[in-house]
Amino acid sequence: MALEQIDILMNASSVELPNPMQHFERFALNNLAVQRKGLFQNKKLPQDSLLWLESPLADVTFLPLDKGLHHLAACTFKVLLRLCGEHTKPVFYPKPPAVAIGYKADGKQASKVAIGAVVSAMRFSQVRQSPLRKRDYIRPSRKGQASTILEEQKWLLEVGISTPDLRDEIFCQLITRLSMAAPPASRAKAWRFLGVVLSAFVPFNKQLLDALMDFIRDTYEHEAEDATIAALASHAEKKAIMFTRKRLRRRSTMFAAPGLLDVERSWEEASTSEVFGQSLAHLMIIPAPDFPPTTGVPAVLPFLFSRLVVYGGLQVAGVFQAPGDAAMSRVLKAKLDQGLLSFNDCVAGAEKHAAVLPLATLIVTLFEELEDPLIPQGLYNHCLEAASTDNLKAITTLVGSVLLPAINRRVLLFLIAALQGFCEEEVIKKTEADAQLLSKCFGPVILR
Structure with missing residues (x-):
């Protein structure tokens, strides 16, 4: 059988695939805060809040957070935008603020001494964020040495680990850069960082976690335009599964704060892999x-x-x-x-x-x-049925009913x-x- 005939047969199985973003609709309706847009401040549908925008407002939160967390959420969004290449200026000067993790880097319980006085006061006393605004490390106009992208990634992971209320907000911010509407370069970086985040923590809301996993699987299985995105989605799914297993073994939702080397290793892990024993998507x-x-x-x-x-x-x-x-x-x-x-x-x-x-x-x-085998096990019976006949029309109809x-x-x-x-x-x-x-x-x- 000629290659052209095989291509026609395989194309016969193409169907219109659902938009993976639809998995977040129910979570958005139940949890996202109502946003307004335009001159007349018209209400914005909750599910539309997770769509990619070219110039998003970093100070607008997706979830109804406490006022003391609003500016911290704005900083995490700016870090994410810089990571994706949409924000060029450093977020912190000269270094990111220390975060009160609550335990030492080796995972052992630490004393109540605050690792970062400002963030610790905000976390435990729920003070307003206005004192944090006056700190030198968040003044974009300050000249001189600034924080690196790697340091800002580490800070974002520490904030997510130490502040459960911000985890879902961070994932909502990240979801907006994962959609197909985002620029290819920005989207690829966001998918790679998703694997880094899932190696440190998962969404606090069970509904968001389920929707995120379904979104990752749909992207991995049906991403046809960019196979690299499919590979990064497969990597992110593995990281989420590994984190869940670790949490079950340790019987705890808290983990040790990642170091700079850990963050760098997690970032590079998504771009390098062994060849044998891997999935097709991961080989991409x-x-x-x-x-x-x-x-x-x-x-x-x-x-x-x-x-x-x-x-x-x-x-x-x-x-x-x-x-x-x-x-x-x-x-x-x-x-x-x-x-x-x-x-x-x-x-x-x-x-x-x-x-x-x-x-x-x-x-x-x-x-x-x-x-996984090149032809999935669920298609074995279809292959045997196609091999038992010489009727090209019957084979075409059979292959058309199979989605490889x-x-x-x-x-x-x-x-x-x-x-x-x-x-x-x-x-x-x-x-x-x-x-x-x-x-x-x-x-x-x-x-x-």
């Missing part, structure tokens, strides 16, 4: 300068197939069947698991021909060790197109692997 964030993920598939796939062709994979007998040198396989796999898509320092000259079979084996292993995840569909089409190069008659004479043998190699790994 592995960088490759020569293979940007504009094709909609993980960059590691065109990298591996291009290296296979360059090393002479179209002329080697037993490709995708014979395992090749075990030591070479371990070296290549270790390079990939480090997130380094380059074999220049371990394969050179005459070794390129010897690396063909190990490299072909790694391609099969990559699909075999995916976190967008990333899985793109990878499947890429794999078929790549393997078609090995099915030419001249290539088959050299590799001794026709379409039937290739299907036996890849069939069991994509239909596990």
Whole structure:
């Protein structure tokens, strides 16, 4: 079957997908404060408050907070806007104020001595925020050394940990930058920071937590335009699940304050990952300068197939069947698991021909060790039914009723197109692997 026919069949399954932001409608109606807009101060629908705005008002809160928390919420929003690249000026001068966490950095209970006198007084005595406004570290007009983005991230996480009433407000602020209406660069940074936040705390409101998890899953499963966003959504979901498990083990909602290294590690964790044993969406964030993920598939796939062709994979007998040198396989796999898509320092000259079979084996292993099979288990019966008939119209109707995840569909089409190069008659004479043998190699790994 030609690639064009397969593309038509897979496109037949495309349907209009719901907007993931709809998950927040019920929470917005029940919890968000009424906002007014325009010259005549018309009421704004609660669910519209979570939509992206080009120039949001940082001093307008989403939730009905105590007056003593209004300015603190404004600072967290400014930090978030700077993090997303929408706010260029530093929020604090010269450093962010210390936060009264209530325990030491190692997680042990600390004394009642306030780590930050101003914020501690605000937290425990509910004093008004006006004294905090006069501090030097929040005067944007002050010149000289200012706080870094990393320090402001750490401060925001500490505020969320120490002030449960602000956690939901922080997530509402973050949701406005996660929607599809946000600029791509700003949206990608917001999704990455969501994984950092979920590694420190989760929403205090159970309804907001459930809506956020549904929103993340919908974005991960149905994001078709930007696979990097889908990968970051998958990473955020894993962080939320890990945090929930930790909280159940510790039987506490409080955790140790993150240090600067912890924040930096959490931020970089979303952009680097091992290759084997991961999900397709997570593979999208592995960088490759020569293979940007504009094709909609993980960059590691065109990298591996291009290296296979360059090393002479179209002329080697037993490709995708014979395992090749075990030591070479371990070296290549270790390079990939480090997130380094380059074999220049371990394969050179005459070794390129010897690396063909190990490299072909790694391609099969990559699909075999995916976190979820390329064709989900829920579609097995549909595949068997389609294989039992030769009627193209019946197959088209059947495939049209199946919704394959967008990333899985793109990878499947890429794999078929790549393997078609090995099915030419001249290539088959050299590799001794026709379409039937290739299907036996890849069939069991994509239909596990």
